[in-house]
Amino acid sequence: MVMPLDTKYTLIGSPCSLYTGKLRSYLRYKAIPFDETLSTQSCYKSVIIPRTGVRYIPVLVTPEDEVWQDTTVIIDKLESRFPNNPVATPDAVTNFLAELLHCYGDEWLVIPAMHYRWSIEENRRFAYGEFGFTAVPDATSEEQLQVGMQLAERFAGALPVLGVTPQTIPAIEQSYLELLSDLNACLTQSDFIFGNTPTLADFGLYGPLYAHLGRDPYSKRLMDEKAPAVSAWIQRMTFSSPLDTTVTALTDSGLITPIIARMADEMGDVIIQTLKQVADFAATGHAEPVPRTVGSLSFSIGDISGQRKTFPFLQWKWQRVQACYGQLAGQDKATVDTLLAPLGLLPAIQAKVEAPLVRRDNQLWFA
Numbered sequence: 415m416v417m418p419l420d421t422k423y424t425l426i427g428s429p430c431s432l433y434t435g436k437l438r439s440y441l442r443y444k445a446i447p448f449d450e451t452l453s454t455q456s457c458y459k460s461v462i463i464p465r466t467g468v469r470y471i472p473v474l475v476t477p478e479d480e481v482w483q484d485t486t487v488i489i490d491k492l493e494s495r496f497p498n499n500p501v502a503t504p505d506a507v508t509n510f511l512a513e514l515l516h517c518y519g520d521e522w523l524v525i526p527a528m529h530y531r532w533s534i535e536e537n538r539r540f541a542y543g544e545f546g547f548t549a550v551p552d553a554t555s556e557e558q559l560q561v562g563m564q565l566a567e568r569f570a571g572a573l574p575v576l577g578v579t580p581q582t583i584p585a586i587e588q589s590y591l592e593l594l595s596d597l598n599a600c601l602t603q604s605d606f607i608f609g610n611t612p613t614l615a616d617f618g619l620y621g622p623l624y625a626h627l628g629r630d631p632y633s634k635r636l637m638d639e640k641a642p643a644v645s646a647w648i649q650r651m652t653f654s655s656p657l658d659t660t661v662t663a664l665t666d667s668g669l670i671t672p673i674i675a676r677m678a679d680e681m682g683d684v685i686i687q688t689l690k691q692v693a694d695f696a697a698t699g700h701a702e703p704v705p706r707t708v709g710s711l712s713f714s715i716g717d718i719s720g721q722r723k724t725f726p727f728l729q730w731k732w733q734r735v736q737a738c739y740g741q742l743a744g745q746d747k748a749t750v751d752t753l754l755a756p757l758g759l760l761p762a763i764q765a766k767v768e769a770p771l772v773r774r775d776n777q778l779w780f781a
């Protein structure tokens with residue numbers, strides 16, 4: 415079947431939404447023709463909820479009037495429709511590391527992104543306005559502020575669910591500042607994470623680093639001051655367009671290693687606990703689809719520990735990382751093992767998934 419590639423897609427989302435930012439940047443980079451529409455209250459009622467069955471943004475309406483949800487799935491589908499300027503590189507090791515950092519950006523950097531947005535008064539007030547503008551763009555700014563405050567309650571209320579509490583906040587901030595410093599070193603050396611074109615790593619990291627941490631006013635100042643090369647990368651990613659260059663992989667530059675080391679320290683054990691709790695949940699024979707959270711687990715950042723809910727979606731994302739690892743062979747596998755073993759990430763990479771998850775109708779189900 416010939417796809418109507420000359421017809422536009424419609425991105426439905428919000429200027430302040432993490433995953434909308436990720437997908438917008440990807441669409442621009444790929445030069446995929448699209449219009450953007452705000453995810454207003456009426457759009458949730460008329461399109462988002464009835465057509466996807468869930469309440470997430472962004473969604474992408476295709477030229478054939480299909481409605482796609484979940485940025486990871488959307489990017490997969492678009493990569494097969496638009497093979498030019500692929501986000502995968504010819505280098506299997508780079509691709510694996512990119513999938514790893516994609517997962518880190520999407521699933522873990524939500525923690526500093528949500529903390530800074532909702533715990534810092536200046537950011538919070540800005541977000542109220544943005545939420546209100548998105549929901550009811552035709553209302554007065556006073557009305558938008560009221561609506562924004564109501565809508566924001568649920569998001570701000572999610573902080574403890576993610577493990578953001580007065581006890582963990584100092585470690586979350588310390589970890590974020592160290593990450594900024596590592597990313598700054600990396601992006602001083604190259605235009606994108608792995609060299610001269612963006613990969614999935616860039617799009618995954620960009621979501622939280624742009625829409626929250628590079629756009630909310632307090633966080634933007636912090637980034638500009640502490641990590642100007644990251645701010646410059648945000649600009650490149652925001653206005654990206656296809657690049658006529660060949661990827662030069664920087665996986666052996668040593669600059670990526672501290673970033674993966676931090677990911678391993680903070681996420682490795684959370685992943686192992688998640689796989690186990692999802693398996694325990696499956697064993698109890700609960701009704702499906704699998705709920706958004708299935709219990710809680712402990713995690714540590716630096717030397718501070720906390721509790722957060724267990725997200726089966728993290729397992730689904732991790733299955734992709736494991737599948738990518740499973741495709742490595744010979745020297746590529748040896749390179750990855752040599753890199754990851756001292757960082758302590760191999761147990762999570764090699765952990766058995768007892769109850770694999772699949773995604774169907776925008777929900778998770780046991781395979």
Ligand SMILES: N[C@@H](CCC(=O)N[C@@H](CS)C(=O)NCC(=O)O)C(=O)O
Pocket residue numbers: 431432433434469470471472483484485486
């Ligand atoms: N995994 C999804 C996540 C989408 C998502 O969480 N979007 C946020 C806005 S940035 C949202 O709609 N949240 C609503 C909620 O958490 O209920 C993706 O990649 O698209």
